[in-house]
Amino acid sequence: MISCPTVEKKVIRYHYNLTTFFYWLLWGKHIHHGLWEGNESCAAAQLNLTETLASLAQVTPDCRLLDVGCGMGGSSIHLARKFKADVTGVTISPVQRRWAATSAMMAGVGGRTQFICQDAEQVEFEPDSFDRIWSIECTEHLFDKPAFFKKAVSWLKPGGRVSICAWLAGDHVESAEDIQQVYDVCEGFFCPSLGSSADYVEWLTDAGLEMEHELDWTERVDRTWEICKSRMQKTGMPWLARMIDQDTVMFLDRFETILKAYRTGAMKYGCFVAHKPE
Numbered sequence: 001m002i003s004c005p006t007v008e009k010k011v012i013r014y015h016y017n018l019t020t021f022f023y024w025l026l027w028g029k030h031i032h033h034g035l036w037e038g039n040e041s042c043a044a045a046q047l048n049l050t051e052t053l054a055s056l057a058q059v060t061p062d063c064r065l066l067d068v069g070c071g072m073g074g075s076s077i078h079l080a081r082k083f084k085a086d087v088t089g090v091t092i093s094p095v096q097r098r099w100a101a102t103s104a105m106m107a108g109v110g111g112r113t114q115f116i117c118q119d120a121e122q123v124e125f126e127p128d129s130f131d132r133i134w135s136i137e138c139t140e141h142l143f144d145k146p147a148f149f150k151k152a153v154s155w156l157k158p159g160g161r162v163s164i165c166a167w168l169a170g171d172h173v174e175s176a177e178d179i180q181q182v183y184d185v186c187e188g189f190f191c192p193s194l195g196s197s198a199d200y201v202e203w204l205t206d207a208g209l210e211m212e213h214e215l216d217w218t219e220r221v222d223r224t225w226e227i228c229k230s231r232m233q234k235t236g237m238p239w240l241a242r243m244i245d246q247d248t249v250m251f252l253d254r255f256e257t258i259l260k261a262y263r264t265g266a267m268k269y270g271c272f273v274a275h276k277p278e
């Protein structure tokens with residue numbers, strides 16, 4: 001695991017409050033990578049990532065699902081609509097909570113979804129509350145990932161599944177250059193640490209889960225950053241960022257770093273599905 005001790009929780013919250021509208025402009029309703037099969041659009045690739053994870057997690061009709069780090073509610077709304085899942089979304093950002101709740105109402109799934117603004121590391125649920133725990137690109141922002149997984153498993157019913165997509169430190173990050181690349185991504189994208197694939201497997205199994213899938217999707221997702229870089233330049237975002245603050249300038253600057261980190265192997269993109277034994 002590579003850590004960046006300067007990241008603060010209040011800065012993560014501030015970042016998502018401030019930039020959710022810009023994420024929407026840049027990426028649409030899902031704040032996550034696309035998963036490409038061929039030459040489909042970015043939006044189609046993002047939906048493909050959501051649908052592929054839903055299929056691996058075996059999301060079933062009417063299941064109770066917790067979406068940790070729900071963003072604008074992209075996954076929550078899709079799963080409530082497609083599977084009639086009963087979804088609870090948690091986000092650290094009050095702006096995102098309101099955005100997700102309004103979008104769910106407009107999509108006709110207001111009754112099947114609820115969104116709460118809380119820190120996923122502090123929130124409490126009754127034991128055995130959920131059939132699925134779902135998290136796309138949020139665990140990177142958590143400070144004590146092993147403790148989070150232990151708590152999350154207690155919220156899961158026996159037989160339930162945890163499904164995670166996450167930015168990862170590469171498997172062999174040893175050179176000073178690779179370590180610096182991962183550190184720069186952590187700093188620029190407000191991640192207190194990035195675990196490796198082996199770290200995630202250890203945290204999930206130590207929490208009492210049995211692994212079903214451990215997948216490396218790096219080569220199928222890295223195109224996301226080419227597209228983001230080009231859209232960012234076209235929309236004049238670097239200019240706007242300079243009017244906002246230094247953190248936002250750094251965030252945009254690091255788009256190039258993450259792309260490089262994927263291509264050198266300093267970073268990977270992973271998908272993990274594990275179940276709680278009956």
Ligand SMILES: C[S@@+](CC[C@H](N)C(=O)[O-])C[C@H]1O[C@@H](n2cnc3c(N)ncnc32)[C@H](O)[C@@H]1O
Pocket residue numbers: 012016029030031032068069070071072073074075090091092093096118119120121135136137138141142
């Ligand atoms: C990269 S976005 C992903 C959003 C969403 N999962 C998606 O795929 O569209 C990261 C999300 O994690 C949330 N987040 C970060 N730290 C959090 C925390 N400690 N508790 C709850 N949510 C958190 C952010 O507010 C944001 O919604």
